[in-house]
Amino acid sequence: MRLTRRYLAITILLSLTCLAPACPKQSDLDRAAKASREIAFDVKNGNKLVGELYLAGKLSLPAKDKAADLLGKIGDKGEAFNNALIELDKKYPSGTVPPENLQFIKDSIGVISNLFKELFSGLDLFGATSAVKDLKEDVEALEKVKEGLQ
Amino acid sequence: MKWTDLLNLLEQLLPILGGITGNPALAALVQKLVDMAEEEIQRRMNENPGATRTEILEQARVAYAEARLENEKLKRLGHEND
Numbered sequence: 001m002r003l004t005r006r007y008l009a010i011t012i013l014l015s016l017t018c019l020a021p022a023c024p025k026q027s028d029l030d031r032a033a034k035a036s037r038e039i040a041f042d043v044k045n046g047n048k049l050v051g052e053l054y055l056a057g058k059l060s061l062p063a064k065d066k067a068a069d070l071l072g073k074i075g076d077k078g079e080a081f082n083n084a085l086i087e088l089d090k091k092y093p094s095g096t097v098p099p100e101n102l103q104f105i106k107d108s109i110g111v112i113s114n115l116f117k118e119l120f121s122g123l124d125l126f127g128a129t130s131a132v133k134d135l136k137e138d139v140e141a142l143e144k145v146k147e148g149l150q
Numbered sequence: 151m152k153w154t155d156l157l158n159l160l161e162q163l164l165p166i167l168g169g170i171t172g173n174p175a176l177a178a179l180v181q182k183l184v185d186m187a188e189e190e191i192q193r194r195m196n197e198n199p200g201a202t203r204t205e206i207l208e209q210a211r212v213a214y215a216e217a218r219l220e221n222e223k224l225k226r227l228g229h230e231n232d
Contacts, residue, residue, distance in 0.1 A: 047220035
């Protein structure tokens with residue numbers, strides 16, 4: 001059963017369906033803002049989910065602590081990313097940003113994506129191999145946002 | 151698979167999980183996951199599709215602050231008697 005990992009990852013996948021380049025009239029900053037919002041909710045829900053798994057006896061205390069630390073890091077990175085986007089939003093109301101800022105957005109999404117992968121790989125609940133493969137595919141959707149940015 | 155399909159599947163599994171496995175704790179966990187998924191679906195359905203980028207970033211800012219509080223709570227879990 002891969003419900004927990006599927007739940008945690010599916011919010012990333014589904015929320016990013018409108019962030020692909022095919023969506024019309026969305027600037028890079030628009031897509032980055034939506035990605036940031038979804039990351040925020042995923043981190044919030046992820047914290048709740050890990051707590052429930054621990055309380056249900058599905059995670060040991062050390063595993064819970066490790067996941068909590070990772071979620072804390074993802075939250076910190078995400079918050080910093082969002083704060084930077086807020087400044088860019090003020091500076092570039094059209095939503096089109098210079099190349100160096102675009103690279104920053106891509107790099108930030110990449111870092112956050114890797115931290116999520118690390119988190120998923122640590123949640124070894126029902127047999128990691130196939131589950132991590134599924135999660136990897138879902139987190140790759142986040143990376144498609146990065147690739148879709150110009 | 152759509153969110154609603156997933157929820158339907160989970161809800162069908164609930165009585166099976168609680169019965170055959172004889173593990174009501176597992177069924178309770180699945181129920182909580184279903185509740186969380188429903189809440190997430192509701193949030194998405196209530197999202198304003200016309201929200202501006204500034205509004206979206208503000209929603210994110212608030213969600214990050216809530217995530218921080220959830221993370222602090224999570225870190226304390228299991229260490230209440232430390």
